[in-house]
Amino acid sequence: MSYRGRAKEFLKSQNISIGDIISIKKDDTEYMGMLLDRAEDADELHIVLKMDSGYNVGIALTGSEVKLLEKGDKPEINLPLLEIKRDPEKMDVSIISTGGTVASIIDYKTGAVHPAFTADDLLRATPELLDEANISGKAIMNILSENMKPEFWVQSARAVADEITEGADGVVVAHGTDTMHYTAAALSFILETPVPIIVTGAQRSSDRPSSDAFINLMSSVAMAKSDIAEVTVCMHATENDNQAHIHRGTRVRKMHTSRRDTFNSINSPPLASVKDGRVKIIDKTFTPRKRGECQLDVNDSLEEKVGFIKSYPGIAAELLDYHIDNGYRGILMEGTGLGHCPDHLIPSLERAADEEIPVVMTSQCLYGRTNLNVYSTGRKILSSGVISVGDMLAETAYVKLVWALGQTNQLEEVKTIMQTNLKGEMDEKSSSKYFLRDYGE
Amino acid sequence: MSYRGRAKEFLKSQNISIGDIISIKKDDTEYMGMLLDRAEDADELHIVLKMDSGYNVGIALTGSEVKLLEKGDKPEINLPLLEIKRDPEKMDVSIISTGGTVASIIDYKTGAVHPAFTADDLLRATPELLDEANISGKAIMNILSENMKPEFWVQSARAVADEITEGADGVVVAHGTDTMHYTAAALSFILETPVPIIVTGAQRSSDRPSSDAFINLMSSVAMAKSDIAEVTVCMHATENDNQAHIHRGTRVRKMHTSRRDTFNSINSPPLASVKDGRVKIIDKTFTPRKRGECQLDVNDSLEEKVGFIKSYPGIAAELLDYHIDNGYRGILMEGTGLGHCPDHLIPSLERAADEEIPVVMTSQCLYGRTNLNVYSTGRKILSSGVISVGDMLAETAYVKLVWALGQTNQLEEVKTIMQTNLKGEMDEKSSSKYFLRDYGE
Numbered sequence: 001m002s003y004r005g006r007a008k009e010f011l012k013s014q015n016i017s018i019g020d021i022i023s024i025k026k027d028d029t030e031y032m033g034m035l036l037d038r039a040e041d042a043d044e045l046h047i048v049l050k051m052d053s054g055y056n057v058g059i060a061l062t063g064s065e066v067k068l069l070e071k072g073d074k075p076e077i078n079l080p081l082l083e084i085k086r087d088p089e090k091m092d093v094s095i096i097s098t099g100g101t102v103a104s105i106i107d108y109k110t111g112a113v114h115p116a117f118t119a120d121d122l123l124r125a126t127p128e129l130l131d132e133a134n135i136s137g138k139a140i141m142n143i144l145s146e147n148m149k150p151e152f153w154v155q156s157a158r159a160v161a162d163e164i165t166e167g168a169d170g171v172v173v174a175h176g177t178d179t180m181h182y183t184a185a186a187l188s189f190i191l192e193t194p195v196p197i198i199v200t201g202a203q204r205s206s207d208r209p210s211s212d213a214f215i216n217l218m219s220s221v222a223m224a225k226s227d228i229a230e231v232t233v234c235m236h237a238t239e240n241d242n243q244a245h246i247h248r249g250t251r252v253r254k255m256h257t258s259r260r261d262t263f264n265s266i267n268s269p270p271l272a273s274v275k276d277g278r279v280k281i282i283d284k285t286f287t288p289r290k291r292g293e294c295q296l297d298v299n300d301s302l303e304e305k306v307g308f309i310k311s312y313p314g315i316a317a318e319l320l321d322y323h324i325d326n327g328y329r330g331i332l333m334e335g336t337g338l339g340h341c342p343d344h345l346i347p348s349l350e351r352a353a354d355e356e357i358p359v360v361m362t363s364q365c366l367y368g369r370t371n372l373n374v375y376s377t378g379r380k381i382l383s384s385g386v387i388s389v390g391d392m393l394a395e396t397a398y399v400k401l402v403w404a405l406g407q408t409n410q411l412e413e414v415k416t417i418m419q420t421n422l423k424g425e426m427d428e429k430s431s432s433k434y435f436l437r438d439y440g441e
Numbered sequence: 442m443s444y445r446g447r448a449k450e451f452l453k454s455q456n457i458s459i460g461d462i463i464s465i466k467k468d469d470t471e472y473m474g475m476l477l478d479r480a481e482d483a484d485e486l487h488i489v490l491k492m493d494s495g496y497n498v499g500i501a502l503t504g505s506e507v508k509l510l511e512k513g514d515k516p517e518i519n520l521p522l523l524e525i526k527r528d529p530e531k532m533d534v535s536i537i538s539t540g541g542t543v544a545s546i547i548d549y550k551t552g553a554v555h556p557a558f559t560a561d562d563l564l565r566a567t568p569e570l571l572d573e574a575n576i577s578g579k580a581i582m583n584i585l586s587e588n589m590k591p592e593f594w595v596q597s598a599r600a601v602a603d604e605i606t607e608g609a610d611g612v613v614v615a616h617g618t619d620t621m622h623y624t625a626a627a628l629s630f631i632l633e634t635p636v637p638i639i640v641t642g643a644q645r646s647s648d649r650p651s652s653d654a655f656i657n658l659m660s661s662v663a664m665a666k667s668d669i670a671e672v673t674v675c676m677h678a679t680e681n682d683n684q685a686h687i688h689r690g691t692r693v694r695k696m697h698t699s700r701r702d703t704f705n706s707i708n709s710p711p712l713a714s715v716k717d718g719r720v721k722i723i724d725k726t727f728t729p730r731k732r733g734e735c736q737l738d739v740n741d742s743l744e745e746k747v748g749f750i751k752s753y754p755g756i757a758a759e760l761l762d763y764h765i766d767n768g769y770r771g772i773l774m775e776g777t778g779l780g781h782c783p784d785h786l787i788p789s790l791e792r793a794a795d796e797e798i799p800v801v802m803t804s805q806c807l808y809g810r811t812n813l814n815v816y817s818t819g820r821k822i823l824s825s826g827v828i829s830v831g832d833m834l835a836e837t838a839y840v841k842l843v844w845a846l847g848q849t850n851q852l853e854e855v856k857t858i859m860q861t862n863l864k865g866e867m868d869e870k871s872s873s874k875y876f877l878r879d880y881g882e
Contacts, residue, residue, distance in 0.1 A: 144818050146781035148754045178778035182754050257779050257809025259873055304755050310775070312749040312839060313589045313623050319748075322763050334751070337619035338698050340587035366807075368698025377585050398753060432700055436877040 003037075005044030010061055011035075019072030024049065025065040031057055034072060086134045093133040093170045093224045094163035095123070095217075098156055098183075099142040100176025102202035102213050126214055132221045132277065133170075138163075145176025145183070145201075150402055153186035154300045160187065160197055161298045170196040170224025172217070177201040177254055177262065180233060184249030185399040188231040188423040192297035193289075197231045198223045199249065203260045212236050212260040219244035219274035226279045228272070228288045231423070236260040237273055245270040246279070248286070250396045250425035253366070266366055267391045267427070269439035282439070286424060303329050303405030308398050310334040310364055311341040320348035324355060330405050330414070331359045332398040339363050339370030339388055340377050346384050353385030356411045360387045360401050360418055362394040367435050387415050392426045400425065444478075446485030451502055452476075460513030465490065466506040472498055475513060527575045534574040534611045534665045535604035536564070536658075539597060539624075540583040541617025543643035543654050567655055573662045573718065574611075579604075586617025586624070586642075591843055594627035595741045601628065601638055602739045611637040611665025613658070618642040618695055618703065621674060625690035626840040629672040629864040633738035634730075639664045640690065641675045644701045653677050653701040660685035660715035667720045669713070669729045672864070677701040678714055686711040687720070689727070691837045691866035694807070707807055708832045708868070710880035723880070727865055744770050744846030749839050751775040751805055752782040761789035765796060771846050771855070772800045773839040780804050780811030780829055781818050787825050794826030797852045801828045801842050801859055803835040808876050828856050833867045841866065 003011055016022055016035060024031045024047075033049035046058045086092075129135050140159045141152060156173060163171045175183055184199040191197065200220040202213035212235070220234040223246055231249035238261050247265045256262040265271070269283045307323040309315075309331060323331050331352060335341050339361040341349075352359050361381065363370050369391035372378035382388065389397050397418070404417040421427070433439075444452055457463055457476060465472045465488075474490035487499045527533075570576050581600045582593060597614060604612045616624055625640040632638065641661040643654035653676070661675040664687055672690035679702050688706045697703040706712070710724045748764040750756075750772060764772050772793060776782050780802040782790075793800050802822065804811050810832035813819035823829065830838050838859070845858040862868070874880075 144781070144816055146752070146777050146816075146818050147783045147785075149783070150755050153754075178781055179754050254778065254806050255808055256873070256876055257804050257806045257811065259809065259876060261876075262806065262809075264877070306755060307760075308751055308753040308756070310749055310751050311587070312836075313594075313620050314591050314745050314747060314839075314843065315749070318767070326759070336587050337695065340585070340619055342588045342590070344588075363698050365695050365698045365703065367696055368700065368703075370698065375585055375587075377587050395753075398755075402755065432697070435697055435700060435702075436705070438878070 003047065007044050007047055007061060010066075011047070014066060014068055016066070016068050017072065020068055021070040021072060022049070023067045023069055024059050026059060026063060031059060032069070033057070091133045091169040091225045092167055093135055093172060093221050094168040095129075095135060095137045095172045095174060096156070096159050096163065097137065097139040097142075097174040098145075098152070098176070100145050100174065100180075100201050101205050102174045102176075102200065102216065126217055128214075129217060129221055132218070133225060135221070136163075136168075143176070145178040145180060148176070148179045148183060150186070150302050150304045153183055153190065153399075154302060156183060157187055157190040157298060157300050160191065161296060164193065164195055164296050168195065170198070170221075170226075172220045172224055173197065173199045174217075175199050175201050177203060177235075181249075181252050181254055181263070182395055182399055184231055184233045184252060185396045185425070186403065188249040188425070189400055189403040190298060190300045191231065192294050192299075193229055193231065194292050194294055194296055196224050196226055196228050196291070198234045198246075199231070200234045203236075203258060203262060210260075212241070215241055215244055218277070222274050222277045223272070223279055227291045228279070229291045229293060230271070230288045232271060233263055234274065235263040237270070243273050243275040245282075246272040246274060248424045250423050251393065253393055253395060264437070265434075266393055267368070267434050269434060299403075299407065301406035302402050304402065306330040306332060306398065306402045306405065308332045308334075308394075311336050311345075313342075315342060315345065317345050317348040320345060320352065324348070324352055324357060328357065330357060330401045332394065332401055333359060333361050333386070334364040334394045335361050335370065336364060338368075338374055338378060339372050339381070340375065341381065343377050343380055346380055349381060349384040349386055358387055358401065358405075358411055358414045358418070359385070360389055360397050362389060362392060362397045364394070366393070368432060387418050389418055390426050396425050444488065448485050448488055448502060451507075452488070455507060455509055457507070457509050458513065461509060462511040462513060463490070464508045464510055465500050467500060467504060472500060473510070474498070532574045532610040532666045533608055534576055534613060534662050535609040536570075536576060536578045536613045536615060537597070537600050537604065538578065538580040538583075538615040539586075539589075539593070539617070541586050541615065541621075541642050542646050543615045543617075543641065543657065567658055569655075570658060570662055573659070574666060576662070577604075577609075584617070586619040586621060589617070589620045589624060591627070591743050591745045594624055594631065594840075595743060597624060598628055598631040598739060598741050601632065602737060605634065605636055605737050609636065611639070611662075611667075613661040613665055614638065614640045615658075616640050616642050618644060618676075622690075622693050622695055622704070623836055623840055625672055625674045625693065626837045626866070627844070629690040629866070630841055630844040631739060631741045632672065633735050633740075634670050634672065635733050635735055635737055637665050637667055637669050637732070638672045639675045639687075640672070644677075644699060644703060651701075653682070656682055656685055659718070663715050663718045664713070664720055668732045669720070670732045670734060671712070671729045673712060674704055675715065676704040678711070684714050684716040686723075687713040687715060689865045691864050692834065694834060694836060705878070706875075707834055708809070708875050710875060740844075740848065742847035743843050745843065747771040747773060747839065747843045747846065749773045749775075749835075752777050752786075754783075756783060756786065758786050758789040761786055761793065765789070765793055765798060769798065771798060771842045773835065773842055774800060774802050774827070775805040775835045776802050776811065777805060779809075779815055779819055780813050780822070781816065782822065784818050784821055787821055790822060790825040790827055799828055799842065799846075799852055799855045799859070800826070801830055801838050803830060803833060803838045805835070807834070809873060828859050830859055831867050837866050
């Protein structure tokens with residue numbers, strides 16, 4: 001096992017091994033659960049228990065009273081999960097790990113969190129997943145999601161496609177939460193999928209008592225077994241630990257730095273909820289693609305040279321010129337209100353149009369839709385060639401522009417792609433009733 | 442009067458003047474109300490009624506049956522409002538107009554909206570304001586708020602200060618909604634105020650039936666008479682037309698492109714509500730400054746050369762370098778999650794620090810607070826000298842940085858200013874219970 005120093009000696013002296021059921025009394029509280037393995041760089045004081053609640057808890061041995069309750073049947077070194085016997089009655093779900101908190105451990109010495117676990121480790125920490133489906137795990141990269149780049153979207157999409165080709169009935173992508181919505185949008189546009197693809201993560205790492213990794217993974221696997229062959233995001237629905245929401249991959253955004261219910265559908269209700277393994281549709285206006293309705297297809301040509309500019313009161317036209325002068329092939333703007341920017345930017349917007357560089361306008365309000373026909377500034381912006389994309393999220397529109405420019409270099413075709421609803425990312429009709437958490441119910 | 446052509450002839454033939462009570466029947470609907478003046482550039486077909494509900498409605502004469510019910514006592518050309526007799530029993534409230542929808546009219550020919558009315562026009566359209574206070578109006582500029590620049594914040598602040606110096610018991614600033622929150626934050630930092638200052642606007646122009654201008658103005662005047670000497674934003678509380686919310690000027694953001702309840706307090710509840718002219722405190726954790734508690738003071742030195750960069754998966758370090766190379770004196774970053782950016786930006790962040798250019802980190806999640814101590818990327822960013830500002834909104838932090846750099850050119854002092862709560866813009870303690878519209882009540 002990976003416990004070292006004092007922890008290792010202590011466990012050895014008590015004849016306690018990984019997988020054993022033990023109790024730890026500390027400060028009037030008793031913790032009971034299965035001893036889990038610790039990560040390589042852990043300190044010598046803490047041991048980790050998996051409790052019945054599904055939570056993992058790390059406890060310092062100092063001042064603790066530890067009792068062995070029951071010897072487990074797990075070997076100290078877990079076998080690779082792929083050797084777990086496949087149950088032909090169960091569906092096959094693949095979990096692909098890209099890194100992030102869902103796959104990370106706390107370093108108790110510094111208090112910082114960094115990515116560590118592999119997908120197999122996830123399974124070791126959450127063996128309950130194996131009751132739900134035949135699970136196979138694969139770690140394809142190990143990065144915090146703030147470091148995600150478009151090229152990693154392609155890597156992830158190809159890994160997902162490989163799993164589908166190899167027979168997976170559903171694929172779960174474990175991902176850091178910072179840019180999870182960008183990746184979910186990218187997978188939405190890159191992949192035509194005959195099976196559910198669910199991107200999930202955790203706001204608290206899986207060895208912390210408040211970790212959301214367990215419910216998020218369990219709910220993702222339930223969704224992976226469903227009939228909804230869309231790219232979705234699965235995360236906590238509320239601050240409670242009893243249900244998850246399923247969001248369209250093109251309609252979702254991280255809205256809180258730390259809450260577990262941080263992901264919210266914008267301009268639409270969540271697609272569905274998952275409670276006790278049951279998937280229940282919430283958004284009855286959206287018709288999701290069904291399992292097997294289309295063939296697997298991968299369109300992973302991207303144009304990475306796309307700028308992302310937020311309009312603000314002191315913005316200089318030179319910022320747009322900088323992008324034009326430096327080979328950017330497209331620009332995503334987050335305008336104010338209905339999709340505005342100061343009118344001193346208009347000559348630079350016209351320059352972009354002259355040089356066949358699409359400028360796509362979204363709104364920094366987040367909710368609602370761009371409409372450049374209402375105000376005089378908007379009309380001027382529109383006639384300078386800017387592409388208005390209605391109720392599409394800025395982050396989704398950025399990803400879509402990166403993808404659209406990979407599909408064609410014709411400005412008019414880019415415009416058509418941007419203004420056509422491909423993956424539920426935009427709606428023709430007003431969605432102003434979906435605001436904050438008011439779904440107009 | 443400003444009616445022209447057919448409308449003018451028709452009204453003349455019926456002996457109808459501005460201020461008269463008339464009824465218009467059209468398509469089985471009867472409208473009853475006072476004839477209002479039309480703006481200069483209106484077409485020749487529509488006339489505008491002020492109805493009992495407080496709404497103004499524009500109706501085409503074609504196919505309408507018009508009846509004069511009662512001659513009004515208003516002269517055709519309204520006298521300047523300052524000549525209205527001052528009631529010594531009432532408080533003095535000044536309304537300053539900067540333009541925007543609250544002060545705009547629809548051009549029926551094109552369907553577009555552009556700024557037109559002066560503050561006096563506002564009063565003519567909403568004479569009810571005169572029952573509440575001695576109102577004086579002044580139009581200091583006439584621009585759509587997407588064209589606002591830091592120099593206009595200074596102009597607005599000085600105009601507000603002049604009103605206070607001249608004895609106003611409260612000042613209302615009519616403003617376009619696109620960048621209203623930026624201006625409210627700017628006034629918060631620039632002004633020390635002994636009286637309430639309320640920034641308000643409208644999502645629908647005041648001659649449309651669904652205009653929110655009436656309730657927003659009436660509620661703003663009620664707030665201007667209150668004891669709360671803070672810079673606040675007053676806008677519709679819900680989609681209903683019966684109450685407004687008062688938000689701290691540093692805690693508020695436009696969250697919907699078109700809804701009338703678009704402005705929401707972020708990371709805090711609204712400060713108060715106004716219903717039927719009564720101000721009721723909602724946020725009991727915040728202690729607002731009271732009327733007369735401080736002397737008027739204007740600190741309007743600003744540094745306009747501040748960049749605003751949103752982190753995104755394809756962001757290039759060269760974008761930071763561009764700002765450093767082009768004389769930007771500060772950079773506001775909207776990071777992902779807890780305040781992250783890709784780690785390939787770190788050398789450029791260090792370069793900014795070397796050149797004494799403060800880089801301030803906020804979160805594009807909007808809700809929650811930056812915390813660069815949790816993840817390894819965050820720690821690296823922090824040690825490169827980035828200034829983390831907790832739960833401060835990105836827009837507010839941008840305005841504060843523009844202001845802080847006007848107060849000092851010492852990097853350490855800027856850091857201290859940015860990390861000190863000056864105008865309710867940040868809280869030490871966690872505010873994670875305020876999420877979307879859940880105020881933890």
